[in-house]
Amino acid sequence: MGAVANDNNPVLPSKGKKRTWIYAKKPAGKFYNYRQWVGYGLLLFLFLGPFIRINGNPFMMFNIVERKFSIFGNIFYPQDLHIFVFGMLIVMVCIVLFTAVFGRVWCGWTCPQTIFMELIFRRIEYLIEGDWMQQRKLNEGPNTDAKAWKKLLKHSIFLLISFAISNIFLAYIIGSDALFKIMTDPLEQHIGGFISLVVFTLVFYGVFAYVREIVCTTICPYGRLQGVLLDEQSMTVAYNEKRGEPRGKLRKGETDNDKGDCIDCNLCVQVCPTGIDIRNGIQMECVSCTACIDACDAVMEKIHKPKRLIGFYTLGEIEGKGEFKKNKTRQTIYIVILAFLIGVFGYMIFSRSEIGGSLLRATGSTYQMREDGTVSNLYALELINKSGREIDFELVPEDSNLQIQLVNNIHTLAKDGSAKLSFFLIGKRENVKTYKTKVRVNVVSDGKIVEKLKTTFIAPPGS
Numbered sequence: 001m002g003a004v005a006n007d008n009n010p011v012l013p014s015k016g017k018k019r020t021w022i023y024a025k026k027p028a029g030k031f032y033n034y035r036q037w038v039g040y041g042l043l044l045f046l047f048l049g050p051f052i053r054i055n056g057n058p059f060m061m062f063n064i065v066e067r068k069f070s071i072f073g074n075i076f077y078p079q080d081l082h083i084f085v086f087g088m089l090i091v092m093v094c095i096v097l098f099t100a101v102f103g104r105v106w107c108g109w110t111c112p113q114t115i116f117m118e119l120i121f122r123r124i125e126y127l128i129e130g131d132w133m134q135q136r137k138l139n140e141g142p143n144t145d146a147k148a149w150k151k152l153l154k155h156s157i158f159l160l161i162s163f164a165i166s167n168i169f170l171a172y173i174i175g176s177d178a179l180f181k182i183m184t185d186p187l188e189q190h191i192g193g194f195i196s197l198v199v200f201t202l203v204f205y206g207v208f209a210y211v212r213e214i215v216c217t218t219i220c221p222y223g224r225l226q227g228v229l230l231d232e233q234s235m236t237v238a239y240n241e242k243r244g245e246p247r248g249k250l251r252k253g254e255t256d257n258d259k260g261d262c263i264d265c266n267l268c269v270q271v272c273p274t275g276i277d278i279r280n281g282i283q284m285e286c287v288s289c290t291a292c293i294d295a296c297d298a299v300m301e302k303i304h305k306p307k308r309l310i311g312f313y314t315l316g317e318i319e320g321k322g323e324f325k326k327n328k329t330r331q332t333i334y335i336v337i338l339a340f341l342i343g344v345f346g347y348m349i350f351s352r353s354e355i356g357g358s359l360l361r362a363t364g365s366t367y368q369m370r371e372d373g374t375v376s377n378l379y380a381l382e383l384i385n386k387s388g389r390e391i392d393f394e395l396v397p398e399d400s401n402l403q404i405q406l407v408n409n410i411h412t413l414a415k416d417g418s419a420k421l422s423f424f425l426i427g428k429r430e431n432v433k434t435y436k437t438k439v440r441v442n443v444v445s446d447g448k449i450v451e452k453l454k455t456t457f458i459a460p461p462g463s
Contacts, residue, residue, distance in 0.1 A: 021139070022213055023132035024122065025270040029294025035108070039115040046112070050171035050179075055388035056415070061175050074349055075386050075416060079356040083348045090341045095222070097334040099229045102312075103236030107222065108289030113207070113215050116165070118273060118289070121158060121208045128154045132270065158209050159201065166200030213274045217285045224284060232316035233330055237288045239268075239279045239310050241318070247279075250303060261305045268292035268310060278310055282318070354387035355413065355443050359453040362422065367459045375432065375459035376405070376424040383421070383443065383451075385413035391445055395423065398440040402427045402457070425455075430462040 052059035054073025061070035069076040069084055076084055095106050108114055128150055129135045138147055170193070171179045182193040207215060216223060230236065244262035262279070269277045271291040276283050278292045296310040362378040369375060385391055391413050395404050407422035425439070436456050443451040 022275040023136045024273045025132045026126050027271045027291040027294060029298060031290035031294050035290065036119060038109055039119045042110060042115060047168055050168065050176045057388050058175060060172065062172055063175055064173060072349065074352065075388060077356060077384055077386065079384065080352065083352065086348060087345055090345055093341060094338060096229060097338060099226050100234055101331050101334055103230065103234055104226050104286060104288040107216060107287035114287060114289065117208055117212060120161060124157055125154060155209060159205050162204035162208065163201045165204050166197050169200055170196060216287055217274055230315060232314060234315050235312050236282065236315065237278065237286060237290060237293065237310065238282065238313045238318045240313065244309050261309050263299065263303065265299055267295040267299060271295045352386065353451045354391060354445065355393060355451045356384040356386055357443060357451050357453050358382045359441060359455050361455065373429060374426050375429050376426045377457055378422065378424055379455060381421045381423065382418065383413060384418045385416060388415065390415050393443050393445045396442045396444050397425065398442055401431045402439065425457055427457065427459065429459060432459045432462050434461060
């Protein structure tokens, strides 16, 4: 079901008609307070993420340009793509499983679009233009100097905040050091970076100043996806129709017990940031922000009725399937799955080798017979330092019958540095049993094996 327009809070009309602007009443209540703690905590993490350093590395960085990523201060390169992909899969699984259990809580509580819109941009709007009725009167009223100054102030602040967000966004992509260079070096040295900042700023400004709830109701595919993820055990923000209907206005001294608890005050509609009427049932546009719960609870307190006329209910309870029983088994299974995936991801991050390597046989080469009766193979090796510090190393064949002869004598890797080496792997022919033998070369640092490299050793079998 879609959003329904009403006199108190006009919303997006049917497709093909002109958009009607949504004026959301300023929310208040217990859930809104909780949501602020969550939202501002995530904002703090977002703004500090690229600038916090662990062992000299950014706490979080996703440098797509240089194919270099930093998670919890650990640098990841293309060779670690499997870890990064696994982490992204965990995020997706978390969202999917939380949707199956708790509905669209991600959208209302942790989605960056919602957090920025409701906790920053809309609060600035309340501060400058007033609550929803004052905003509506201002927009529908005559053009005055006071109106122009308010609009200029609001949109100037929106642009400044959008510029700050674009800087943070760019810091996650190219790193805080590169961003600082763009900010301090002459403009002509970073035209591309400057253009990126301008483009990001305009995009963020357009989204939060004009597009707004359309991101959630139309652009984002997650709202449509949740329809196939929910079942009768899924929790979601909903209206208790059995208790609330038939709705009707409450008049002083009235004792009609035939009416439900809903007094049709429309506050749940007025506070909704996507403009829907939660009383019309489960709707794709609902982002589970819980603003309607706070508004309804405040009314129930005033008329001395139990709270949670609007609250978190399972679909089975909403649809009235007899004596519906909640089943926590699935929730427990999901939690176990998530804990396992997160544990595996943590192990992959912290048990990752300090040096990454790629070992290949030299192109176009074969074995070489030596005068002393030994056989050698030539290899090309590329090493990448992922330890976050300068590191000394040596190459040691796992088979004690083999020896290594370096072509270029390199034993040190600079911090975040790489090196390309060539070396011969030498063995006695009399020890060769098959034409192709699987061998391993270990990279050793501080007496520990930090990487094991597999290859093949080619030589004619000994007599």
